[in-house]
Amino acid sequence: MTTTIRVLIADDQMMVRQGFTVLLNAEPDIEVVGQAVDGADAIDQVAELAPDVVLMDIRMPGVGGIEATRRLTEPAGATVKILVLTTFDLDEYVYEALRAGASGFLLKDASADELAHAVRVVAAGDALLAPNITKRLIGEFSRVSAAVPRGPLRERVGDLTERETEVLTLIAQGLSNAEIAARLVVAEQTVKTHVSRILFKLGLRDRTQAAVFAYETGLVRPSAF
Amino acid sequence: MTTTIRVLIADDQMMVRQGFTVLLNAEPDIEVVGQAVDGADAIDQVAELAPDVVLMDIRMPGVGGIEATRRLTEPAGATVKILVLTTFDLDEYVYEALRAGASGFLLKDASADELAHAVRVVAAGDALLAPNITKRLIGEFSRVSAAVPRGPLRERVGDLTERETEVLTLIAQGLSNAEIAARLVVAEQTVKTHVSRILFKLGLRDRTQAAVFAYETGLVRPSAF
DNA sequence: CTACCCGTAGTACCTGGGGACTACCCCGCG
DNA sequence: CGCGGGGTAGTCCCCAGGTACTACGGGTAG
Numbered sequence: 001m002t003t004t005i006r007v008l009i010a011d012d013q014m015m016v017r018q019g020f021t022v023l024l025n026a027e028p029d030i031e032v033v034g035q036a037v038d039g040a041d042a043i044d045q046v047a048e049l050a051p052d053v054v055l056m057d058i059r060m061p062g063v064g065g066i067e068a069t070r071r072l073t074e075p076a077g078a079t080v081k082i083l084v085l086t087t088f089d090l091d092e093y094v095y096e097a098l099r100a101g102a103s104g105f106l107l108k109d110a111s112a113d114e115l116a117h118a119v120r121v122v123a124a125g126d127a128l129l130a131p132n133i134t135k136r137l138i139g140e141f142s143r144v145s146a147a148v149p150r151g152p153l154r155e156r157v158g159d160l161t162e163r164e165t166e167v168l169t170l171i172a173q174g175l176s177n178a179e180i181a182a183r184l185v186v187a188e189q190t191v192k193t194h195v196s197r198i199l200f201k202l203g204l205r206d207r208t209q210a211a212v213f214a215y216e217t218g219l220v221r222p223s224a225f
Numbered sequence: 226m227t228t229t230i231r232v233l234i235a236d237d238q239m240m241v242r243q244g245f246t247v248l249l250n251a252e253p254d255i256e257v258v259g260q261a262v263d264g265a266d267a268i269d270q271v272a273e274l275a276p277d278v279v280l281m282d283i284r285m286p287g288v289g290g291i292e293a294t295r296r297l298t299e300p301a302g303a304t305v306k307i308l309v310l311t312t313f314d315l316d317e318y319v320y321e322a323l324r325a326g327a328s329g330f331l332l333k334d335a336s337a338d339e340l341a342h343a344v345r346v347v348a349a350g351d352a353l354l355a356p357n358i359t360k361r362l363i364g365e366f367s368r369v370s371a372a373v374p375r376g377p378l379r380e381r382v383g384d385l386t387e388r389e390t391e392v393l394t395l396i397a398q399g400l401s402n403a404e405i406a407a408r409l410v411v412a413e414q415t416v417k418t419h420v421s422r423i424l425f426k427l428g429l430r431d432r433t434q435a436a437v438f439a440y441e442t443g444l445v446r447p448s449a450f
Numbered sequence: 451c452t453a454c455c456c457g458t459a460g461t462a463c464c465t466g467g468g469g470a471c472t473a474c475c476c477c478g479c480g
Numbered sequence: 481c482g483c484g485g486g487g488t489a490g491t492c493c494c495c496a497g498g499t500a501c502t503a504c505g506g507g508t509a510g
Contacts, residue, residue, distance in 0.1 A: 121356045126356030126359065127357075127362075128356055131351030131353050134353055138323050161456065161457085164456095171433065173437065174429070174430070174434035176430070176497085178496085187458075187460085189459055189461090190457075190459055192497075192498070193457085193458080193459075196497095196498065205399070206466085206497075207433050208399050211436045212398060215437075215447050216447050222440050222446070388486075388487065401467090402466075411487085411488065412488075412489055414491090415489055417468070418487085418489075419487085424469095430468095431467075431468075
């Protein structure tokens with residue numbers, strides 16, 4: 001914590017690299033230990049210099065910033081934090097970068113203070129986004145994870161026993177009775193009994209409706225989106 | 226930008242209200258115009274005072290902060306921004322608050338500077354989260370939306386013809402072949418042909434898996450409620 | 451102690467769903 | 481002009497899935 005934060009700057013434009021280097025070296029607790037001109041170079045230099053934080057531009061020739069971020073954060077033992085910097089705040093970039101493992105996302109018009117603060121935050125293991133990006137992320141998050149299942153349907157799930165609920169979730173994964181039986185280590189007929197009771201209790205006709213029911217009530221959720 | 230930012234503070238603890246009031250009134254561009262002791266009070270005062278930003282505590286007697294946030298942001302014409310403040314940063318609170326429409330989420334241990342900065346950010350229409358919360362949100366976002374966005378599954382839907390896609394969505398609503406036939410005004414056998422081709426093209430076994438597929442790829446979505 | 455629920459499992463039966471064909475019509479494209 | 485793909489539809493066949501009914505051991509609420 002008391003040691004200086006070692007930073008690597010990856011950007012294809014020399015002016016940008018030098019500008020940020022000057023800005024950051026002005027901070028007593030931050031030291032720019034290297035510069036990289038593209039993604040491949042960044043990966044090499046990270047291996048060599050072991051910086052704490054990489055300031056990563058997205059638009060770079062050859063291996064881009066997002067791909068480089070992915071490769072730097074992919075390995076299990078990776079400890080380097082990536083702070084993505086870009087001129088544009090296109091949604092795609094942001095989401096891709098975050099999925100790639102970036103700890104932060106700033107626009108290049110950020111002030112020197114903000115930049116230094118961001119470096120400290122990500123070095124501490126936290127994350128930081130430019131305010132308008134945070135807003136979009138929240139919006140996206142809400143859109144994706146909204147749909148709180150609290151309807152009358154949801155209630156009916158409560159009528160099912162624990163075992164029946166278990167079977168229902170397996171039905172909702174597309175498993176056949178035989179597969180469910182194998183999974184639960186019971187006879188197939190037992191599964192059929194459960195299935196029948198589930199359908200009866202929920203007032204459904206067949207397993208397909210049961211699967212739909214499971215999704216609609218939020219018992220199971222789409223693993224993506 | 227030039228006008229002062231009008232802030233309402235909603236917290237059941239008087240000490241907290243007064244503390245924040247003093248802190249914020251020290252800022253030249255921020256003015257605390259009112260205080261509320263619980264969610265219901267906050268809703269009333271917002272209607273009366275029309276503040277730009279509400280500092281909202283989550284734990285309050287009666288109508289809690291999250292419910293109050295929901296009611297304040299629900300109406301289409303709502304312009305007030307909610308900045309949620311809490312002592313604890315439990316995940317559930319954060320996600321619920323963001324879904325409820327909050328623009329920001331800070332811990333009460335934030336510095337005066339951070340608080341004032343946060344008020345300005347949300348007043349400007351952007352969003353802001355405490356760093357460690359940002360980190361968790363990013364993690365959650367990645368987890369939720371990373372899985373299969375551009376995966377092989379999504380592509381495969383493209384192989385289906387228009388009619389087949391139509392049939393698939395009906396399958397995913399739990400309809401039987403006969404019902405689908407009636408809906409599309411064709412013979413049941415025609416539906417069976419479509420279903421067979423759908424299963425073949427998608428590499429699935431039965432209509433239940435097809436329904437699951439439809440949900441997983443986002444072709445159909447849980448209708449919420 | 452009795453009654454009930456849950457999970458288990460069996461037998462017998464019926465049908466909707468799905469596979470494997472074949473076939474026709476229409477339309478757009480080379 | 482012929483060819484191919486999409487949508488339609490038919491036949492034959494088989495089985496997974498679902499219904500109905502019975503049954504039994506274990507747990508627990510009354």
